[in-house]
Amino acid sequence: MNKTSEGMITAKSLAASYDGKIIWQDANFSIGRGEFVAVLGPNGAGKTTLFRLLLGLKRPSAGELSILDEPPKRGNPRVGYVPQKHLIDNEMSVEAIELVKLGISGGEWGFVIPCRGECEKARMMMRDVGAEHLSERSLGSLSGGELQRVFLAEALVSDPDLLLLDEPLASLDIRRQGELVQLIRNVTKSRNITALLIAHDINPLLPVLDRIVYVANGKVAIGKPEEILNSHFLTSLYETPVEVLKNSQGRIAVLGVEEIGHIHTHEHQL
């Protein structure tokens, strides 16, 4: 566990396809333990596909991918996952802590009603994500931001080494985005967990970000924010003029991407 410099994720000539159509290919990158990485790119470029590869739900069409020197596998306890859309509707009356407990026992066969370790562990996890007060609330009564915390607790409760978050900031207002980013940063830092976070807007992440994985135009690029988010680099990645603007407060806007992204969305809606 103390091999801090080791590669958490290694991709070599990695390619992903969907229905025989290549989404992106020739991806080479390595992400280390404890890194906080944003996954950016237009809709349909294959960001979620990268997550599905890491979760072992999809096989690479070419190349190699490994997590801690092992190929990805389904149900890997070393990988925690927070989905983009929660299927929880407001009629869901089951209390929040149950979901977190299932993060430990959800895959177990057999029927054990008395709580063994998982109740205490789930409770501590809820406390660590600042959601202790939500434990007894029904899942259906929680707001989007509150649900994100509960799902974060669920993903972390099995002590993963790698945390994958699919657009956790979508549908949150700017203040809550900032709070959630800080929270994710704190819990992953204190546990030395590598976090990969798919995002649409880079700005709430800039203060805490180590690196960016940029998925676009059939390619995957990785680098520090300043290496990726500049007009020159993105123009060569997209092979079409893209402009990166920065305002006086350091907020970044990428112009010319969504139009290209639009074409991609039509090509492979995942």
Next chain:
Amino acid sequence: MNPITFSFNIIQDLKLMLGYGFMLHAFEAGTIVAIIAGIVGYFVVLRRSSFAAHALSHIGFAGAAGAVLMGVNPIFGLLVFTSSGGIIMALLERKAASRDVEIGTVLAFMLGLGVLFISLYSGYATEAYSLLFGEILGISSANVTITLVAGLVILLAVSLIYHPLLFSSLDEDVAEAKGLSMIWIGILFMLLVAVATSIAVQVVGVLLIFALMVTPAAIAMRLSKKPFRGMMISVAIALLVTWFGLFVSFYEPYPVSFFIASAVFLLYLLTRGLQKITNFSLTERK
């Protein structure tokens, strides 16, 4: 049974009642069905799959009609048709929440078969009637045994897959990322519903299946946020209304399923009404 009247001595009444073989069998089968329907119904409501339960019971109707036509015990027709229908539905659509269209198409096809079977069978009226509305007072001891075996199989299966089933009922995406196979859980769940509806049809019939499979669980969910406790409340309510229905129908000439359906509906209204008055609700706090 008109000369027998209610004496207000419940123990005495029950003794007299259960002295009749048909009442004893009805209580035995009714009790098993109520327990199973309460448990499986909890997952049906949790997974928003009441349409699946509805469709499977109707599909069972076609199967039972086919069995009657072939001179076989209708329960086997029920089991075969509901199980195969359930598996087809689960295979056609992976996600429980978006299974509506697939359920509808399988339902229409199998009900078409049911129409054919009934038209081919000349003496269908009473058979069809008892399938549609239940005929618990006429249940044979052989069917009680079949019900018991089916009930035990369901109990065993639920206790085995309790955690994965609950997990996938809360969020399929997260459960899948944890390595659970949604296809297999979907198939197992539909099989549970298939067998549960098959045995429940004997008590409340095809058309009133919700009285035992949905309403008790829906009440339970309003009363508890803990899954296991909710399931137990659901079972208790299903048992209560089934026993009540059987008990009252011993004295009154009206169908058992009517009493069960009415009692459970009243309980549902009562729960909602009381929650409205006391402002107690598990989900409305936003």
